[in-house]
Amino acid sequence: MKDISCLNALSRSWERMKAILFQPFSLDKWLILGFCVWLAYLFDNWGSSFNFNFGGSGVGKVDKGLKPVWKLLRKFFVDKQPVTERISESLGIPVNTLLFIIAFAAFAALAGIAIFLVTLWIKSRFEFILIDNVALNKAEVVNPWNKFKAAGNSAFLFRTVLWALSFAVFATMAVITVFLLYNWIKLCAISEKLCFPGWGAISSLIIISVLWLAAAIIFGLTNFFFKEFILVIMYRKGRRAVNACYDFFSLIKENTWLFVRYWLMKIMVVFAFGIAVILLIIFTCCLAAIPLIIPYIGTVVLLPAFIFFRLLGMEMLAAVGPDYDVFPKPEPPPMPSEQS
Numbered sequence: 001m002k003d004i005s006c007l008n009a010l011s012r013s014w015e016r017m018k019a020i021l022f023q024p025f026s027l028d029k030w031l032i033l034g035f036c037v038w039l040a041y042l043f044d045n046w047g048s049s050f051n052f053n054f055g056g057s058g059v060g061k062v063d064k065g066l067k068p069v070w071k072l073l074r075k076f077f078v079d080k081q082p083v084t085e086r087i088s089e090s091l092g093i094p095v096n097t098l099l100f101i102i103a104f105a106a107f108a109a110l111a112g113i114a115i116f117l118v119t120l121w122i123k124s125r126f127e128f129i130l131i132d133n134v135a136l137n138k139a140e141v142v143n144p145w146n147k148f149k150a151a152g153n154s155a156f157l158f159r160t161v162l163w164a165l166s167f168a169v170f171a172t173m174a175v176i177t178v179f180l181l182y183n184w185i186k187l188c189a190i191s192e193k194l195c196f197p198g199w200g201a202i203s204s205l206i207i208i209s210v211l212w213l214a215a216a217i218i219f220g221l222t223n224f225f226f227k228e229f230i231l232v233i234m235y236r237k238g239r240r241a242v243n244a245c246y247d248f249f250s251l252i253k254e255n256t257w258l259f260v261r262y263w264l265m266k267i268m269v270v271f272a273f274g275i276a277v278i279l280l281i282i283f284t285c286c287l288a289a290i291p292l293i294i295p296y297i298g299t300v301v302l303l304p305a306f307i308f309f310r311l312l313g314m315e316m317l318a319a320v321g322p323d324y325d326v327f328p329k330p331e332p333p334p335m336p337s338e339q340s
Contacts, residue, residue, distance in 0.1 A: 004258055004319045006265045013311035016327075020137050021304055032139035033307065034300035039126040041299070041306065042119055044227075120159060125152030127227070131235045134310055135326040151234050158226070158241035166219045173212055180204045224263065228313035236317075236326045251320060262316055269312075273305055 021030065088098045128148035133139055184201055225248065226241075233244040252259055281289045292298040299306065317324035 006261050006316070009312060009315040009319055010265070010269070012315045013308055016311055016315070017304055017308040020134065020307060029139040030300060030303055032141065033133060034296065034303050036126055036130045036133060036141065037303060037306045038296045038299040039123055040130040042123040117160065121152070121156045124156040124159065125149070127155065127231055128152055128235055130310060131232060131314070131326065134307060135314065136328065154241045155231060155234065162219070162222065169215050173208060173215065177208050180208065225259070229317055232314050232317050232326060233324060236324055266312065270309070
C-alpha cells in the first residue's frame with residue numbers, strides 16, 4: 001500500500017470543514033447539522049473526568065471509614081437467616097419493602113434498556129445521515145432517514161450484539177472477581193478491619209485485572225474503529241455491518257501501522273481540543289460553560305469540532321484508495337472554446 005500521511009488527512013479535514021460550515025455561513029445549515037451531530041454522537045464520550053486526591057490517607061484512615069460497612073457485612077455473613085431477611089435487616093427495612101424495591105428496580109432496569117435500545121437505533125440511523133451530509137456538503141434529514149434504513153438497522157444490530165457481548169464478558173469477570181474476593185471480604189467483615197488477602201488471592205486479582213484491561217481495550221478499539229471507518233465503508237459500498245468489518249480487517253492486514261498512527265493522532269487531537277475548551281472556560285470565568293452544558297445548543301456551538309472529527313476518518317479512508325472515497329469528484333474545468 002502507498003505511504004499515507006495522517007497529517008494530510010488532518011489538513012484536508014480542516015479545509016473541508018471550513019468549506020462546509022463557513023463557505024458560505026448558513027445558520028439553517030448549522031442548526032440542521034447540529035441536530036444530526038447531536039443524535040449521531042449520543043453515548044459517545046468526549047473526555048474523562050479525573051479526581052485526584054493528594055491528601056494523606058493511609059490504611060488506618062480507610063479502615064476507620066469502612067467500619068460501618070464491615071458491621072453490615074459481618075451481620076450478612078454471620079447470620080443464618082435467609083438472604084432477603086439478612087439484607088433487609090442490614091438495611092433496616094421490612095422484607096416486603098425490600099422485595100418491592102427489587103421489583104421496582106428490575107422494572108426500571110427493563111424500561112431503561114428499552115429506552116437505550118430505541119435511542120441506539122435512532123443514533124445508528126443518524127450516523128449515516130451525518131456522513132451523507134458531510135460527504136455531499138448538504139443539510140438534510142428526511143431523505144437520508146429513508147435512504148439509510150437498511151444500513152442504520154444493520155449498524156444497530158451490530159452494536160447491540162457487541163454491547164451485549166461486552167456486558168456478558170464484564171459481568172462474567174465481575175462474578176469471577178467477587179468469587180476471588182469472597183473469602184477475603186468475609187474475613188474482613190468478621191474481624192471488622194482490613195486483612196491481608198494472601199498472595200494467592202493477590203496473584204489472582206492481578207490476573208483478573210489484566211483481563212479487565214485487555215477486554216476494555218478490545219471492546220473500546222472495536223467501537224472506535226466501527227464508528228471511524230466501518231460506518232464509512234458501509235455508506236460507501238452499501239455493505240452490511242459484518243461484511244464491512246471484513247473489508248476493514250483486510251485494510252488493517254495491509255497496513256496496521258497506518259491505523260495505529262491514526263488512533264494515536266486522534267487521541268492527541270481530541271486531547272488538545274479538550275484542553276482548549278477547558279482553558280476557554282477558565283479564561284471566561286466559566287461563562288463559556290453555560291451554552292456548552294445545554295443539550296443540542298452545546299453541540300451547535302462546537303459544531304466545527306464535531307464535523308472536523310467526523311471528517312478525519314472519512315479523509316483517511318479516501319486516502320487509502322478510490323474504493324473508499326465518499327466525496328464527490330471535482331468537476332473538470334471547462335474546455336476552452338475553439339476559435340472560429
